[in-house]
Amino acid sequence: MINHDEAAVRPLTLAWVSRHLEVGERIVETEALHGGINAEMRRLTIGTRHGGTRDLVLRTLVNMEYAEDWLNREAGALTLLTGTDVPAPGLVAVDPTAAHCEYPSLLMTHLAGRTVLDDEGLETRVPLLARQLAAIHALRPAERPRKYVTLTTADTVVVPKGADAAAWAAAIDVIRKPAPPYEGRFLHRDFQPGNVLFDMSPPSPAGARITGVVDWAATSWGPADLDVAHCSTNLALLHGPAWGLRFAEAYEEAGGVLAAATSERLYWQVRDALAASEEVQVVSQPWREAGRAELTTRAVEERLDAYVTALMDALG
Structure with missing residues (x-):
């Protein structure tokens, strides 16, 4: 369930994300991902300098009292999982105190696949x-x-x-x-x-x-x-x-x-x-x-x- 929401990612956050991209890359599209309870989740489509695209995921905590602790713990977990056989996202960047973004945010790699909640299978x-x-x-x-x-x-x-x-x-x-x-x-x-x-x-x-x-x-x-x-x-x-x-x-x-x-x-x-x-x-x-x-x-x-x-x- 994905909605286009190009205007929803706030300017400071967009600038922060851009600083963590490779040389020649840029954000070309953002899409809201629904299903999260505590966070705003968005898939960011990144245009590469070779003409292709790749995806990242942005987690933003807008109204969460313990956002700093929450994001620090997730960033720590993703770091611990790097190099293991567990298919977890890779950490790209984290701003747990909103020092650079409008709200506390975490940027990570995008994983293929989808959640499946149906009875079938x-x-x-x-x-x-x-x-x-x-x-x-x-x-x-x-x-x-x-x-x-x-x-x-x-x-x-x-x-x-x-x-x-x-x-x-x-x-x-x-x-x-x-x-x-x-x-x-x-x-x-x-x-x-x-x-x-x-x-x-x-x-x-x-x-x-x-x-x-x-x-x-x-x-x-x-x-x-x-x-x-x-x-x-x-x-x-x-x-x-x-x-x-x-x-x-x-x-x-x-x-x-x-x-x-x-x-x-x-x-x-x-x-x-x-x-x-x-x-x-x-x-x-x-x-x-x-x-x-x-x-x-x-x-x-x-x-x-x-x-x-x-x-x-x-x-x-």
């Missing part, structure tokens, strides 16, 4: 997602990112209207307990279908492949279970509770290692599912904009209720 994409996440967790960076953060508490959970009260009460009791011990891993922390790019050019879904993983601003160090739980929750809300449960299995089939104890797995799965209760409207809007019009706030709440109930039945 999901049985093929889920193992690919699992293998990609296991590869991310296998990274051992020279410098660890910050420790993971979870903001949801037992007192901030928003129980959907008409939800299974007993299941939700039991789930909330789970996260009242201290976090279980874990072996630290390099986490994306927002790994889910909206942040993974696929090449869908082959004639059948079976030929799909991942071309990129984006949005690394929340990168942190923590339990692999937490990343798996986050993707599981998103799959459950996008495609139904069964797919949320399936993803943990696919992750282990891909060589990923989860907590040995069922109670520990339940803690992380439930914690992320309950976190989603606080932002159903925020996360469902980009999905509708991407073509999933049936995913109204109410529909997503119902799927979340079904998923929390399924987790408690399967692991509780």
Whole structure:
């Protein structure tokens, strides 16, 4: 979903971008990329001195209190990922304090592919997602990112209207307990279908492949279970509770290692599912904009209720 918006990139930012181009290059077109929650995203088409073009991506944080920290962490993550097998964008430049741009901004390379949120072909994409996440967790960076953060508490959970009260009460009791011990891993922390790019050019879904993983601003160090739980929750809300449960299995089939104890797995799965209760409207809007019009706030709440109930039945 792309809109032309040549007038939307502000003059100081355009000048800043231009200073980071190769000699003889210039910006010839800008296009708004929709789907982001916290940032304005634009693809910039760059005309090269040889008559060709290449693309860059500009992330601009207009109304975000923690923009400096957010962009510094993403820039650091992209630097750490340089030279690894993980298909992440390359960092071109960052202005986290808006010293040169109208707003805090980050410029990075453009990756081929697109996000895919449709139900069709999901049985093929889920193992690919699992293998990609296991590869991310296998990274051992020279410098660890910050420790993971979870903001949801037992007192901030928003129980959907008409939800299974007993299941939700039991789930909330789970996260009242201290976090279980874990072996630290390099986490994306927002790994889910909206942040993974696929090449869908082959004639059948079976030929799909991942071309990129984006949005690394929340990168942190923590339990692999937490990343798996986050993707599981998103799959459950996008495609139904069964797919949320399936993803943990696919992750282990891909060589990923989860907590040995069922109670520990339940803690992380439930914690992320309950976190989603606080932002159903925020996360469902980009999905509708991407073509999933049936995913109204109410529909997503119902799927979340079904998923929390399924987790408690399967692991509780």
